[in-house]
Amino acid sequence: METELVAYIQKLFRQxxxxxxxxxxxxxxxRTGAAxxxxxxxxxxxxxxxxxxxxxxxxxxxxxxxxLSDLAAMGATPRYxxxxxxxxxxxxxxxxxxxxxxxxxxxxxxxxxVVGGDVTNGPAFAAVLTAFGxxxxxxxxxxxxxxxx
Numbered sequence: 799m800e801t802e803l804v805a806y807i808q809k810l811f812r813q814x815x816x817x818x819x820x821x822x823x824x825x826x827x828x829r830t831g832a833a834x835x836x837x838x839x840x841x842x843x844x845x846x847x848x849x850x851x852x853x854x855x856x857x858x859x860x861x862x863x864x865x866l867s868d869l870a871a872m873g874a875t876p877r878y879x880x881x882x883x884x885x886x887x888x889x890x891x892x893x894x895x896x897x898x899x900x901x902x903x904x905x906x907x908x909x910x911x912v913v914g915g916d917v918t919n920g921p922a923f924a925a926v927l928t929a930f931g932x933x934x935x936x937x938x939x940x941x942x943x944x945x946x947x
Contacts, residue, residue, distance in 0.1 A: 803883065803894055803917045810902050811912045833933040835874035839864045843923040854893050858900025858925075865929035866908055873938040874931030876910040881927050884920035897925070 841847055841861050851857070862879075869876050881901065885894055905912060910929070 802891060803885065803898075806895055807881075807898060807912070807915070807917075810898055812906070813913060814911045830877075830930075830932075833935075834877075835869055835872045835931045835933040836928065837865050837868035837872075838926060838928040839868070840924060840926045849893070853900075854896035855900030855903065858897040858902075859904035860900075861925050861927050862901055862904040862908065862910065865927050866910065869929055869931040871938065872931075873934045876908055876929060876931045878930045879905065879910060879912045879915075879927050880930075881912045881915035881925065883915070883917045883926075884922070884924040885917065886921060886923060887919050889923060894923075901925075901927075 839861065841857070841864070843849070847857055847860070849857075852860075865879065866876050883894070901912065912927075
């Protein structure tokens, strides 16, 4: 399933301007010139979610929402993401594709692009999304927050 999902990811996620090398190679190469905010989140089946809670598309969109919320909290503008999937050997391919569709739809709606990552086999489904965003001149932090921020 790994080869199938990598090919599907290459077709699904657009590669915006600033991408020198995108999905499908050993590493993504992006052009940046600004300070960069970086965050990561993991969603593991049976730990962070259960498939019966929502449609796979909604669960994929939820993963994007979590990392984009972290960037927004810092005042950063979302740019790129690196997605790592762990998929059990007998996992339904259609469910994995719908999960990816949810990630892509939410990312596209937010002006965010998945530009690389990894797919591997493992005991439980897990998705790790690392997000990069353009940070403002003066980043917002938890320690600098005031009531009303």
